[in-house]
Amino acid sequence: MLRDITLGQYYQTDSVIHRLDPRVKLGGTLLYMISLFLFENIWGHLLAALFLAAVIRISRVPFRFMVRGMKTILFLILITVTFNLFLTPGEALVTVWKLTITREGVRMAVFMVIRLTLLIIGSSVMTLTTTPNNLTDGLEKMLGPLKLLKVPVHEVAMMMSIALRFIPILLEETDKIMKAQMARGADFDTGNLIQRAKALVPLLVPLFISAFRRANDLAMAMEARCYRGGEGRTKMKPLIYRRCDYIAYLVILAYLVCKVLAGVLL
Amino acid sequence: MALKVDHVSYLYEEGMPLSRKALDDICLDIPQDQFIGVIGHTGSGKSTLMQHLNGLLTPTEGHIYYMGRDISAKDFDRKMLRSKVGLVFQYPEHQLFETDVFADVCFGPKNLGLPKEEIEGRAGEALEKVGIPREMYSMSPFELSGGQKRRVAIAGVLAMQPEILILDEPTAGLDPRGREEILDQIRQLRRQTHITVLLVSHSMEDVAEYVDRIIVMNQGRIMYDDVPKAVFAHYRELEQVGLAAPQVTYIMNALKESGLEVDTQATTIQEAACSLRKVFSAVGR
Amino acid sequence: MDIIEAKEVSFEYVRRDEEGNVEGTTRAVDHVSLDIRQGEFIAILGHNGSGKSTLAKHMNAILCPTEGTVWVDGKDTRQESEIWNIRQSAGMVFQNPDNQIIGQVVEEDVGFGPENMGVPTEEIWERVEESLKAVGMYQYRKHSPNKLSGGQKQRVSIAGVLAMHPKCIVLDEPTAMLDPNGRREVIRAVRALNQVEGVTVILITHYMEEIIHADRVFVMDQGHIAMEGTPREIFSQVERLKALRLDVPQVTLLAYELQKSGIPLPDGILTREEFVEEVGKLLGK
Known part of the structure; x- marks a missing residue:
């Protein structure tokens, strides 16, 4: 049932990619995404695909895990393709009833599919090789300068990591409350929309109460362990760039240069 | 035989690399009017087994029969089964959600589609059985003490008028006074109504005095199923699996x-x- | 030297009605005085609502007394400026193991306290290692807390407090939600802390068998300290304990039953071995 949902899709193995600083992976993914939308030619996309294939290879994560992320957004891709196919003005290829497929439309649709696929797989590589905790750490450190603008970066990062810790607990609790109410004859599966929404009350009320109770307990436990915000805190696992991180930055830079060159020259 | 468990096995996370056998070839007869203690430590499969008895979980292998009919059959009325086999989960007070005690106890019978008078009659009766006084009916469940909350939650299942009542560690987390009160209520309930009670517990002391029969579970299997004295005679074997007489x-x-x-x-x-x-x-x- | 001293401490909760108007006050702790010396193993016993948890929260400056004074390691808990020093010298472990673990990996959780205190990175690692070893959880340092048993989670929580190098640890019903195996694990870890590391332990519980090894026991009832003494002194007053509706170990009860029928067994027998020995003496064996 609900316990089958896994959050964050971290794939446990040991590779150079796994060991990279999360900031490199976050930054790299961002740059990679931008690079996908820079130029529109087949050679550029081929380069992007090859680069990604190499990274996946090094990461030692089986390819089927990468594709898993695709299933959820297949629908989105289909819609984009349909829109691009039919709504791009240009030289008509086929006309069915009022809908026209144009040469430009086909071109756009193909590029769109390639881009989105690379984009999704590219970000999957990041989430598959970085623990959620590491990601939050990386975000906190990267967004650190925003603190000067009074953005509560540490607090947001702390909230994210607490949420990540408690989501599995609350999911399990949902499962338990659901079963307990089913044992009292509750029915979550039948009826129309309104009936189903109503049926959720006996599930949601206890769940919220429990979440508040947990939050209250946790706040007390954190205070008892001297937590008083980000100020004056040290880190058990501070993020420090090592040699391989600098090399990774160089590789990404080299890729970007090639991509731009491919875009300009070809 | 009210319930018959016939060679039931259950796999958690079937088909996944981490799947494990939570129940392993369980056979069991549960007659009417019996007080049964189910003992085993965390992970022994006792809670999993209990959730099979009212159809919340479906066996991977084997069958469960209620009054001779297979409860996994397509045309079997599972809602009826859940009203006949009442299951009170661990920490049942966590399922309370209504604004007052009485309304919460009405939830079960209401789901059975009974007329209003019948619902209220049953709720009142159930609350009386667990010893909740009338002046508490209109209180919010969250104003009550831990032991009282738990008794209200038990009443919520009793109001469905089950023939078999399963209580999964009804005394967990209570202080000695709360524990004693709950166990006393259960004993009284047995005397008044003769329903079959399955009391799931870690504690031999809790069940030793009252039950007619003890089922000891270990690693998904039934280790002993006998009258208490016969089970406790194996005190050395019990000790070895981390259970104590x-x-x-x-x-x-x-x-x-x-x-x-x-x-x-x-x-x-x-x-x-x-x-x-x-x-x-x-x-x- | 006294690590904790409470003098005439009272604490009142303010009750409010639905509109938030003050309805009245409830006195949870009522003129309690006690002193705890460095290195002692103290047990505080009582059922829910006896004020024991409220009292415990005073020892870590989570609550401040309405009347009277609490000194932790010589510092008055009402002094704002000392609050973090007090929380560092008196660590606290709570009842629900799930609601006090912050980290997603065992070792990160244990490092949370030292991180907050501003301990340098390298020293955090040393502290985490020694704390996890002290509670026997070192081999689980890379695990997710969600995959641990209740007893293991509580040991991680204890390690988390230990890594802050406190002088005393207050454990507020750390075993109430655990099964018997988990309970044993936690109590064993707590005793080791006290005996090996010399940390002052204040154990709040309602399980009688957990207080047998304490140096001194306080029994609380209705906000007062109702009894005080060594475990043996406490257990010799079976009638009084029963009046407070607290459990008495079965050996002690059995000895008491026999005393009542005129068999001259000594008061306050705590263990099986003692009982067998005393009976043997009487029968001349």
Whole structure:
């Protein structure tokens, strides 16, 4: 049932990619995404695909895990393709009833599919090789300068990591409350929309109460362990760039240069 | 036979690399009007087994029959089963959600589609059985003490008027007073209504005095299924799997080993005291 | 030297009605005085609502007394400026193991306290290692807390407090939600802390068998300290304990039953071995 949902899709193995600083992976993914939308030619996309294939290879994560992320957004891709196919003005290829497929439309649709696929797989590589905790750490450190603008970066990062810790607990609790109410004859599966929404009350009320109770307990436990915000805190696992991180930055830079060159020259 | 469990096995996370056998070839008969203790430690499969009995989980292998009918059959009315086999989960007070005690107890019978008078009649009766006084009916469940909340939650299941009542560790997390109150209520309930009660517990002491039969579970299997005295006679084997017989059993066995003619079958303080008094009077003290 | 001293401490909760108007006050702790010396193992016993948890929260400056004074390691808990020093010298472990673990990996959770205190990175690692070893959880340092048993989670929580190098640890019903195996694990870890590391332990519980090894026991009832003494002194007052509706170990009860029928066993027998020995003596074996 609900316990089958896994959050964050971290794939446990040991590779150079796994060991990279999360900031490199976050930054790299961002740059990679931008690079996908820079130029529109087949050679550029081929380069992007090859680069990604190499990274996946090094990461030692089986390819089927990468594709898993695709299933959820297949629908989105289909819609984009349909829109691009039919709504791009240009030289008509086929006309069915009022809908026209144009040469430009086909071109756009193909590029769109390639881009989105690379984009999704590219970000999957990041989430598959970085623990959620590491990601939050990386975000906190990267967004650190925003603190000067009074953005509560540490607090947001702390909230994210607490949420990540408690989501599995609350999911399990949902499962338990659901079963307990089913044992009292509750029915979550039948009826129309309104009936189903109503049926959720006996599930949601206890769940919220429990979440508040947990939050209250946790706040007390954190205070008892001297937590008083980000100020004056040290880190058990501070993020420090090592040699391989600098090399990774160089590789990404080299890729970007090639991509731009491919875009300009070809 | 009210419930018959026939060679039931259950796999968690079937088909996944981490799948494990939570239940392994369980056979069990549960008749009417019996008080049964189910003992086993965390992970022994006892909670999983209990969730099979009212159809919340479906066996991977084997069958469960209620009144001779297979409960996994397509046309079997599972809602009816859940009203006949009432299951009270661990920490049942976490399922309370209504604004007042009475309304919460009405939830179960309401789901059965009964007329209003019947619903309220049943709710009142159930609350009475667990000893919640009338002036508490209109209170919010969250104003009550831990023990009271739990009794209200039990009433919520009793109001469905089950023939078999399963209580999964009804005393977990309560203080001695709350524990005693709950166990007293259950005993009284048994006397008044003759429904079958399955009391799931870690604690032999909790069940030793009252139950007719003890089922000991270990690693997804049934280790013993017998009357209490016969089960406690295996106190050494129980110890090996991390379960303990009542303390009295150990005391009496230790006395016996020191050469005294005491009754090692004694499981309660009263029985033990009685046996020891005999020994003392025999030597003239 | 006294690590904790409470003098005439009272604490009142303000009750409010639905509109938030003050309805009245409830006195949870009522003129309690006690002192705890460095290195002692103290147990505080009582059922829910006896004020024991409220009292415990005073020892870590989570609550401040309405009347009277609490000194932790010589510092008055009402002094704002000392609050973090107090929380560092008196660590606290709570009842629900799930609601006090912050980290997603065991070792990160144990490092949370030292991180907050501003301990340098390298020293955090040393502290985490020694704390996890002290509670026997070192081999689980890379695990997710969600995959641990209740007893293991509580040991991680204890390690988390230990890594802050406190002088005393207050454990507020750390075993109430655990099964018997988990309970044993936690109590064993707590005793080791006290005996090996010399940390002052204040254990709040309602399980009688957990207080047998304490140096001193306080029994609380209705906000007062109702009894005080060594475990043996406490257990010799079976009638009084029963009046407070607290459990008494079965050996002690059995000895008491026999005493009542005129068999001259000594007061306050705590263990099986003692009982067998005393009975043997009387019967001349």
